[in-house]
Amino acid sequence: MFPPRQVVFGRAAVGRKKKSDSTQPSSLPSISSDTLDLDEAWLASIRKKLVAWYAEAHRVLPWRADRDPYRVLVSEMMLVQTTVTAVVPYFERFLARFPTVEALAQADEADVLKAWEGLGYYRRARQLHGAARAIVDLHKGKFPDDAEAVRALPGVGRYIAGAILSFAFDQPAAIVEANTQRVLSRWLAWGEDLKTSRSQARLWEAAERLVPPKGAGTFNQAFMELGALICTPRTPMCLVCPVTAECQARAQGIQDQLPVMPPKLSPLAVTEACALVVRDGHVLIVQREPGGLWANFWEFPTIHVDGADPGGRQFDRPVGLKQGVELLTGVRVEVGASVQTIRYSVTKHRVELEAFRARGLTAELRPGPRLSDARWVRPEALADYTLGSASRKLSQWTVQHWEQLVRDPAKA
Ligand code: SF4
Numbered sequence: 001m002f003p004p005r006q007v008v009f010g011r012a013a014v015g016r017k018k019k020s021d022s023t024q025p026s027s028l029p030s031i032s033s034d035t036l037d038l039d040e041a042w043l044a045s046i047r048k049k050l051v052a053w054y055a056e057a058h059r060v061l062p063w064r065a066d067r068d069p070y071r072v073l074v075s076e077m078m079l080v081q082t083t084v085t086a087v088v089p090y091f092e093r094f095l096a097r098f099p100t101v102e103a104l105a106q107a108d109e110a111d112v113l114k115a116w117e118g119l120g121y122y123r124r125a126r127q128l129h130g131a132a133r134a135i136v137d138l139h140k141g142k143f144p145d146d147a148e149a150v151r152a153l154p155g156v157g158r159y160i161a162g163a164i165l166s167f168a169f170d171q172p173a174a175i176v177e178a179n180t181q182r183v184l185s186r187w188l189a190w191g192e193d194l195k196t197s198r199s200q201a202r203l204w205e206a207a208e209r210l211v212p213p214k215g216a217g218t219f220n221q222a223f224m225e226l227g228a229l230i231c232t233p234r235t236p237m238c239l240v241c242p243v244t245a246e247c248q249a250r251a252q253g254i255q256d257q258l259p260v261m262p263p264k265l266s267p268l269a270v271t272e273a274c275a276l277v278v279r280d281g282h283v284l285i286v287q288r289e290p291g292g293l294w295a296n297f298w299e300f301p302t303i304h305v306d307g308a309d310p311g312g313r314q315f316d317r318p319v320g321l322k323q324g325v326e327l328l329t330g331v332r333v334e335v336g337a338s339v340q341t342i343r344y345s346v347t348k349h350r351v352e353l354e355a356f357r358a359r360g361l362t363a364e365l366r367p368g369p370r371l372s373d374a375r376w377v378r379p380e381a382l383a384d385y386t387l388g389s390a391s392r393k394l395s396q397w398t399v400q401h402w403e404q405l406v407r408d409p410a411k412a
Pocket of ligand 1: 183186187230231232236237238239241242243244245247249250255
C-alpha cells in the first residue's frame with residue numbers, strides 16, 4: 001500500500017536535524033522509515049523492549065485489575081477526550097453503580113447520565129448505555145469476542161474495538177489512538193499531517209504489523225502507556241525511553257517537531273442568557289427534549305443571545321430574557337441583576353452564559369419549544385437532577401445564595 005520512497009520520510013516536512021544535541025544517536029538506522037515496520041528484527045525489538053519496560057513502569061489503574069471486557073469498554077468510553085486522572089473516580093463510581101453489563105442495560109438513561117455528569121461528551125454515555133443493551137439483547141449478556149460483533153456495538157469504532165479485543169480477549173487487534181498515533185509518527189518519522197486519511201491508513205498499517213500474535217493486550221497497553229508517560233506531546237523523554245534505538249524521529253533529531261497536526265480552528269463564539277427564576281421557595285428548571293445537544297438534561301431557562309447556536313435555542317425572532325422565559329415555560333417574570341457569567345467549551349464552540357436573578361410572577365408551567373418538561377423545585381432537590389457543568393455551577397451558586405434570592409429575587 002505504501003511503497004518505499006527514495007527520500008527519508010518526514011525530514012523535508014518537519015525541518016532540519018538539530019545540531020547541538022550530543023545525546024543523539026551517531027548514525028541513522030540502515031533502513032528507510034517507509035519500510036521500517038516490514039523489518040522483523042525492528043518489530044521484535046520494539047515488542048520485547050516495550051513489554052519489559054511496561055512490566056516495571058506501568059501505572060496501577062482500576063480498569064487494569066482484570067480483563068473484564070465490560071470494564072474495558074467503560075474505561076475506554078470514558079477516556080475519549082478525557083485524562084486518566086479525571087476518569088479514575090468516575091470509573092469507580094460508575095462501576096459501583098452499574099457493576100455488570102446487565103445492570104447498565106437495565107438502568108434508566110437519566111441514571112446513566114447522572115453517573116456520567118461532569119465527564120462531558122454525554123453522547124458517549126448514551127452510546128455506552130446502548131452498547132450494554134445491545135450486548136444483553138443480541139448476545140444474551142455475553143460480551144461478543146469477534147471483531148464484527150464488537151464493531152457493531154454503539155459507539156465502538158476501530159480503536160475501542162481493538163482495545164476490547166486485545167485487552168480482554170488477547171486477540172492481535174491493533175490500536176491507533178491519541179497516544180499511539182503520536183508514538184508511531186515518531187517511530188516512523190512520519191512528517192505528514194496526522195489527520196489525513198493517508199496518514200491514518202499508514203499508522204494503522206504499522207500498528208497492525210506491530211501487534212504480536214500472542215500477548216497483544218499487554219503490548220497494546222504498553223504502547224499506549226509509552227505515549228502517556230514517556231513519548232509525551234511536548235518534550236518527549238527520549239533519554240529514558242526504552243525504544244530510543246528503534247525510533248527514526250530520534251535518530252533524525254526531529255522528535256520535538258512530530259507529530260504534524262492540522263492547524264487548530266478558532267472556536268465559534270456563543271452568547272446565551274438564563275434566568276434563576278424564584279417563586280414561593282422554589283426555583284424554575286426545564287428539561288431539554290430528546291435529540292440534539294443537551295438532550296434530556298435539565299437547566300435554568302436559557303435563551304440564545306448572539307453568535308452560533310449549537311443548542312438550537314433561537315426563536316423565530318430575537319427575544320429578551322423576560323420574553324424568552326415566558327415562551328419557554330409559560331411563566332411571566334421580572335428580571336433582576338446579572339449574578340454570574342460562566343464560560344465553557346462544547347463541541348467546537350466557546351459559550352458565554354450570563355445568569356440573571358428573576359422573580360416568577362405566575363406559577364403555571366407550559367413547556368415551550370425544544371423542552372419536554374418544566375418544574376418548580378426546592379433548591380436542595382437540584383442535586384437530584386442531571387445538569388450540564390454550567391448549570392451545575394449555577395445550581396451551586398443558587399443553593400449558596402438562596403436566602404438572598406428568596407428575599408429579593410429580582411433585585412436590580
Ligand atoms: S525516542 Fe523519544 S521520540 Fe522516540 S519513541 Fe522514545 S520518547 Fe518518543
